[in-house]
Amino acid sequence: MIDLDRMRRDSGIIGNSDTIEEVLETIIQVAPVDISILIIGESGTGKEMVAKAIHKQSRRSSEPLVTVNCGAIPEGIMESELFGHKKGAFTGAAEDRKGYFEEAHGGTVFLDEIGEMPIETQVKLLRVLESGEFMRVGDAKTRRADVRMIAATNKNLVEESSKGKFRKDLFYRLRTVTVDVPPLRHRLEDLDLLAERFALLFSRSNDIIFRGFSSDAIRVMKQYDWPGNVRELRNFVESVILLEKGNKISSEIVMKHLEPLVGGSGSSPNLPVLVDKSSGQAERELILQQLLFLRQDMREIKDVLSGGQIDRSGEIGYINTGGGLNLKAIEGDVGNLIKSGAIGDMRVKDLEKELISRTLKKFNQNRRKTARALGISERTLYRKINDYGLERRQKNSDNKKNME
Ligand SMILES: Nc1ncnc2c1ncn2[C@@H]1O[C@H](COP(=O)(O)OP(=O)(O)O)[C@@H](O)[C@H]1O
Numbered sequence: 001m002i003d004l005d006r007m008r009r010d011s012g013i014i015g016n017s018d019t020i021e022e023v024l025e026t027i028i029q030v031a032p033v034d035i036s037i038l039i040i041g042e043s044g045t046g047k048e049m050v051a052k053a054i055h056k057q058s059r060r061s062s063e064p065l066v067t068v069n070c071g072a073i074p075e076g077i078m079e080s081e082l083f084g085h086k087k088g089a090f091t092g093a094a095e096d097r098k099g100y101f102e103e104a105h106g107g108t109v110f111l112d113e114i115g116e117m118p119i120e121t122q123v124k125l126l127r128v129l130e131s132g133e134f135m136r137v138g139d140a141k142t143r144r145a146d147v148r149m150i151a152a153t154n155k156n157l158v159e160e161s162s163k164g165k166f167r168k169d170l171f172y173r174l175r176t177v178t179v180d181v182p183p184l185r186h187r188l189e190d191l192d193l194l195a196e197r198f199a200l201l202f203s204r205s206n207d208i209i210f211r212g213f214s215s216d217a218i219r220v221m222k223q224y225d226w227p228g229n230v231r232e233l234r235n236f237v238e239s240v241i242l243l244e245k246g247n248k249i250s251s252e253i254v255m256k257h258l259e260p261l262v263g264g265s266g267s268s269p270n271l272p273v274l275v276d277k278s279s280g281q282a283e284r285e286l287i288l289q290q291l292l293f294l295r296q297d298m299r300e301i302k303d304v305l306s307g308g309q310i311d312r313s314g315e316i317g318y319i320n321t322g323g324g325l326n327l328k329a330i331e332g333d334v335g336n337l338i339k340s341g342a343i344g345d346m347r348v349k350d351l352e353k354e355l356i357s358r359t360l361k362k363f364n365q366n367r368r369k370t371a372r373a374l375g376i377s378e379r380t381l382y383r384k385i386n387d388y389g390l391e392r393r394q395k396n397s398d399n400k401k402n403m404e
Pocket residue numbers: 012013014015041042043044045046047048049050230231234
């Protein structure tokens with residue numbers, strides 16, 4: 001068995017977050033076993049890297065890895081691409097031709113974007129998965145291929161199968177081992193490392209001087225939600241370095257280049273804090289957001305106490321209206337939460353401290369879950385825990401490695 005660090009080196013997969021470590025550990029576990037794997041995750045999260053790493057660590061590593069982008073192959077020729085065809089099987093089939101499965105014999109087939117596979121082809125795929133058998137288009141001869149199948153998708157296959165677009169039997173068969181690659185915005189603690197590494201690689205191979213990112217620049221990058229994930233980050237870093245040749249990358253530079261990505265004018269839902277980047281405003285939003293959570297909690301408690309059902313239908317602008325806060329909703333309602341008599345004596349800090357402490361308690365001091373529930377990064381949570389002296393004597397060792 002190889003260790004995490006070696007897996008990182010061999011695969012090139014960058015990241016120290018718990019979720020990436022889980023991914024790496026899963027690769028280590030499943031790679032040597034000859035089973036099919038389903039990799040799920042948004043576009044640009046590194047699914048293809050995972051597939052390559054699995055192949056590389058498997059006993060099949062000296063045999064071919066054939067990558068098929070199912071989304072790029074026209075439906076009509078999918079079957080012949082995968083399984084080959086016999087001469088004359090259709091107009092234009094001038095020769096007998098091997099498909100990808102035969103080419104991959106002994107190795108691995110990586111079916112990228114498997115959610116795009118036409119439903120008729122899915123039946124044939126299931127057959128290969130179960131028995132290794134297939135037929136070339138227009139040929140009656142049953143052939144066998146010894147291949148391992150790795151599939152990836154950014155679609156929700158449960159939804160696809162309930163819509164009748166993906167066969168349930170194939171889905172059940174594929175999902176036995178599922179590797180879930182998390183979006184970048186859920187592992188922002190990896191962003192520094194990724195950005196630095198991409199910057200170094202790019203500047204070195206293009207002979208550009210790179211003077212580093214300021215810590216504020218990184219902070220601003222962490223406020224964007226990176227819908228295109230690591231791929232988008234990589235492109236972003238490369239273009240910034242190219243356009244800002246020789247400059248240290250400051251937060252102003254980052255903002256200048258992020259602004260167009262989020263729609264320019266500043267009211268982007270993806271970049272709430274970037275717009276009002278004063279940290280005072282950011283804190284204010286955070287607290288308002290938390291008040292809203294508290295209010296919802298209280299309503300649920302009341303409902304439970306009164307024996308009623310929890311009714312979410314009237315829930316006000318459930319916080320994440322795409323990143324920004326629904327201030328109107330809050331300003332209308334929050335007043336009810338705090339007793340009027342307390343106004344004047346209460347400090348924002350006290351509220352925040354109590355909120356963090358109780359959220360930590362609710363999640364058994366699990367900082368990742370707490371940060372997520374609070375809508376802040378783990379790093380910010382750590383800072384606040386320190387600032388408020390909420391540090392538990394007995395630290396959760398899992399969380400230690402993420403501390404600054
Ligand atoms: N954890 C990671 N470490 C290093 N590079 C990554 C990582 N995740 C993604 N990348 C890079 O991002 C880009 C997209 O990755 P890819 O595997 O093609 O994503 P997906 O298949 O999920 O769309 C590639 O350039 C890849 O090198």
